[in-house]
Amino acid sequence: MSEMAGVAMRGGLTRLERWLAVGWLLLVLALVAHQLQFWRASRLDTDVMALLPTSERTATADRVLRRLADGVAQEVVVLVGSPDWARTRAAAQRFSAATAPQAALLQPVDKIATFDFDAALAFYRPWRDRLLTDAQRAGLQSAAPEALAQQALTRLYQLSTGPRLTDWAADPLGLWQDWWLSRAAVTRVHERDGLASVSGDGREWALLSYRITRPAFSVSGATDYGDLLKAAEAAARQGDDGVRVIAAGIPLHAESAAAQANFEMNVIGWGSLAAVLLLVWLAFRSLRPIVLVGLSLAIGTAAAISATAIVFDRVHLITLVFGASLVGVAEDFGIHYFVTRQSMPRATPPSVMRFLLPGLALALLTSVVAYLALGVAPFPGLRQMALFSAVGLVSAFLTVVFWFPLLDRGTLRQTRLSNWLAGSLARWPRVRNDRRTWLALAALALFIVPGVWQVRIVDDVRQLQSSPPALVDAQRAAGRLLGTPSPAQFVLVRGATSDAVLAGEEAVKAKLADAIARGDLQGFVSVSDWVPSAARQRADAALAERQELAVRQSVARALGGTIAAPATAAASADSVLTLQAWLANPVSGTLRHLWLDREGSGYASVMLLRGLEKPAVMPGIARVVDEVPGAEWVDRIADLSGLLHHYRVLMSWLLLAGAGGVALLLAWRYGRAGWRALVPTLLAAAISVAVLGWLHVPLQLFSVLALALLLGVGVDYGIFLLEHPGDGVSWTAIVLGAASTLLAFGLLALSSTPALHAFGMTMLSGVGAVWFLSPWFRPAAGPSHNNVEQG
Template sequence: MRNKAAILWLLVVLAVGVHQVQFWRSARLDTDVLALLPEDEQAPEVDAATRKLADQAGRELVLLVGAPDWESAQRAADLVTAELSKDASLLSPSALDASSLDAALELYRPYRDRLLTPAQRTWLSRATPEELGGTALMKLYQPAGPHLTDWEADPLGLWPDWWAARASESTARPRDGRLWLSGEGREWVLLAWHSQVSAFALGADGNITTVVDRARAAVTTQVPGSRLVAAGVPLYAEAAASQASDEMSTIGIGSLVAVLVLVWLTFRSVRPIVLVGVSLGIGCAVAMSVTALVFERVHLLTLVFGSSLVGVAEDYGFHYFAARQGKPPSERGPLMRSLLPGMVMALLTSVVAYLALGVAPFPGLRQMALFSATGLVGAFLTVACWFPTLDTGALPVTSFSTRFATSLARWPRFASTRAWWVGTAALVLFIIGGLWRVRTRDDVRQLQGAPANLIADQRELGRLLGLPSPAQFFLVGGQDEEQVLAREASLKARLDPLVTDKVLAGYRAVSDWLPSAEQQRSDAKLSARAEAQAVAAVAQATGEEPTRARFADDVLTPERLLASPASAAIRQQWLGRLGEKHFSIVMLRGLNDPSVLPRIADAAQGLEGVRWVDKTQEISRLLERYRRLMGGLILLGYVAVLLLLVVRFRREAWRAWLPTVVGTLVTLAVFGWVGEPLQLFSVLGLMLLLGMGVDYGIFMLEHPGEGSAWLAVALAGVSTLLSFGLLGLSATPALRSFGLTMLLGEVTIWLLTPCCRLPPGKDVS
């Protein structure tokens, strides 16, 4: 029977091996932080809009090249362009440059008569024929110079003011065929490039980051006093991929090395090292294959989280070899059968705790839960099916293992004495005081820790260019495109007073560049009447009979605008049809003070089809909601585990259960005393403490008084501390908080478990 199980598991492992080869040849690793977040079940159109906005912006790279003078800035920009152009398969220049102005002029020229600013609209509706005629005469006799169009096409000079309003959305201006701005003691050239590869399909190679760094080095060395500021989703995606890869190596490899060193010190044999390593490797491979088959993509943070699996999955191998020491090879089968009840119960509690992560609708957490649970099952089956067959030689008792095993007799045991009750009272006071100080923080920015240099560049670029915020915006919906544009206009009328009061620096809307068809027709009639009066006044004053230019008969449509390079500035804001409705986004500039956000949100009150979206706040509230949900699940989990333990150990079940309860409370108390905020990933760590911490008590109760059980618990505890201690070094705040939770809890549980062991001569029967 044992050989059949070993052969069957071998076939499964071979199948996993084949899948692993195929997977890594075309690995689909995801670095998109949005993939970790829950779907917005209350407003799916907001989630769809956010994702589409992120997808459209996911390939854009914006650079500012600055120097003390304009000539040096142009030379530096040429160097950057040369470096970025070396690999056309990686990056291509975007249409966002000065040359796109010509394309925009050609697109809008036939529709010039129906492009009016609100101020122009008000003036034209109130101006007298004399005022209109005077303005037209003044424009006619202005000195010759560069003009956007001739006098007949724009006798009142309306078009330059309309373009000036559009230009106010950015501080960049055309100069010598480039986009230029001045600020912070430098002259800057604005460059825009487009990634040929999706940012969310990038690996850890950092190809775009390497190219940008090479361009930065060329600029700083060849043009004195110059600098390059770069920002864009591709850079963040590559930084996340590189960080995750480094952390996976540090945590996974570091944990594995620590485990193998412990095995060598304990058993002084290569065989346990090899077999424990095999069980860990197969467990991780099984986890990767199952996760890849269930999910379309495997997230890199799943691998970082799963790399801590090394600190848990080796428990089964430790337990087997600790009991195997000093016994002849002929007892391998009976030994494994005697160990299986405790190992199965330990596996069950751990898997249940891991799978509890999947209760929350976080795709990333579900991946982590599946990866960890299947990895543990894979490691356990390797130990149960293969170890009795492959472990053929003798395994003598070493002095290190003897000292460890005999230390159990010297370990203090809980007793009803004054000293123990005083210590318990002090611990209770410590826990109560810490719990009173516990504070919570639910912030979506915990999910990813971006490098400081990228954040600094993003802030500087946003400050210089006055870029709109991607996290707060208005979502405008309607039954058709015309209704969306009309509703945008209503919203802008509410926002204009906020801009006047300097609550906002400004906004950017599609209807600024594309008025609704009704508005275009109305403005066309208004400008036609006013310009006819102006032309008549000029004819009367000069004796000549100028004629007004002809314009397009139809209106400018979204399809025509989006097909032109002129739409580059607002293309990502036009979401088009999502479900049964059409949507657009109105983006806001100058959101530097969070206290003004409620006032801005009030601007949408009463406007049908207009919704204020603060994605940072929404996701943070969602994190808070599921932190509370998982907190409730922990309480239910403790009750369920206690009932499970009572079935097996009856009145002695508290001995396996109490250390984990105290470990959880001590962890929360320490967080309170040191000021570490409690967040969702801390609570998830507490959930896993429940599953793993109880394992130690189970092993001790299954084999009371046996030094081998204590040796296995000691080795498992130390190795788990090492693995999760390394996870606490993660640059990602969420993973770091998770690691610290596990570290504090495991230390407490490991220290308390032997204190709750059975008295000599007593068993659980």
């Protein structure tokens, strides 16, 4: 208390302090206006990929795949299935009837009618003779003319057995019809009784498609789409246990993420806020500290959201969930102020603030540096979180410094809790060179070493995924039944010209023909399936023309007449179907997203792979693809997981550098005694890693980020104990601040997102440990930091 006795008992606000308070008021009013605009526009992001960095190697493919995702961002697919088609059709009709009254929410889309087959036939007909499948090409090259003539003659006698796309004279071998049948085989969906249908898993499925009519994200956490689909599923079943319904689509994941984030933000944010205010009430038994501390937290959180929205345009939900734990850190400034005011009833609020400002500013600096360290790496998600947290802390700090001395009126009486906490510091043991200290350190080592030994490192990007398992399983089942290619693995083809890219795609397909024959792969979705390269078209046209001429002559001799090809059967021999013509026609609508017009000095396309379900075969496919000039295998999951590994290692080194920087700051301020503020935090970091090992929680990038944050938060406790050695008042503020921080990060450990769960667990154990250890390393009581025990 000797230090506090020297504080001026009187002294009001200076002119500068009043102007600063008014200036901060103007900024807060502007902040309120921006908040109203932000929540009205609801610029919130649920896409996990938006959090992740993009390597230069895959930047092109990322843009293409984002275009792919945009195309289905509002689409929901529902598969209704049963062992026989009649039951499936009836169940699908009941499902459709249940959703019909809610067409304003889910609008049905007729997938069968979306492709204009007649227009496609008209577009491709001039190029009929230069569109061959691999099987047709191989057959024309190897088959004897007599065998081909016999096939043509058989087709001639079967003209009345079904619809024909061309007459016999124009296409005696039926190449045109077979080419279209091979294109239809790319999809497993076919028309049946007016419904899109597919077979698989021992069931007949009806495919129902819908487009959402409003954003899936809801700030309130409502699950309108999910609730409607569950009600429609109940109607489809209607007591028939054999009916199964599978619903999938990006909107359902977005809605689920929004609902989960809303729940977690309420639990973490409001829960930690309620805990902080309860602690403030128990410590001060006054509404004034509750209102002012709550005000600083509200302004800090609002400023964090606005700054993130201004810099990044959109705020990610995971950033908000992460930022909800900010409450557990930002309240420290207000609590320290009111604890000191409580112990100095005769001092004026401005004089108390001036007395506390050096220690508070240093504590803010270490915490902000720790948060900003998260944003060193080019990682969009981390940079959002770093900016959010740093701005929130600074804004809460400025609110306390500028407004509390102006708004705080009256006195605060001592309470039983504050007196008990202030007196508890004297009863806390201190580190000494004695047997008890060495035994305690040995016990810590016995806990830390085996725990760290058990730590399992996981750099899987799926740790950022928080969709419910049932929804993930439904998405996988729908993709398997529909044969939808996964965008996670694909082939990126580049070339100086568009025709070189098409030729590159054809080379990749030729290289992977053996993989398809082995069943490692089912096929491709690529532009060259619909627009072959110019060289391929000319070669196929010459092959088809030569064989068709021989067939016509052979059949004519057998029939005793002549057969001439129609004059309009094909385009001129030199002309080819160009990519530009295909892109300009609506027939390319479903695949246009796979092509980039210009990419740097050339062109690029993406080839999606169908039926790639065996992870063990991917390395072999990757090696084969990389042998093709201009082609490269891309595995987004592996690439992103590799980036997480890279940044985890990088952040680990930065963490060590940060510890060194903090050590220099402490040495500059406290001399040799600075180790007393740093060692508890380092021990707490080791304890938190050991806890992860004992609890079998994987160590990942977010765990390292938690350790970086722990460095800033934990050192604060040591700073306050060094600033005011032996002062029970500062210890009271530390206990209250640490308790609220523990509650905030303890609640974050409840998050369903594995990355945030690991972050919360690391912070929970780390903050608890540094809270316990900091007073253990405190210096002996002294009048000020200038007289702190040296060493």
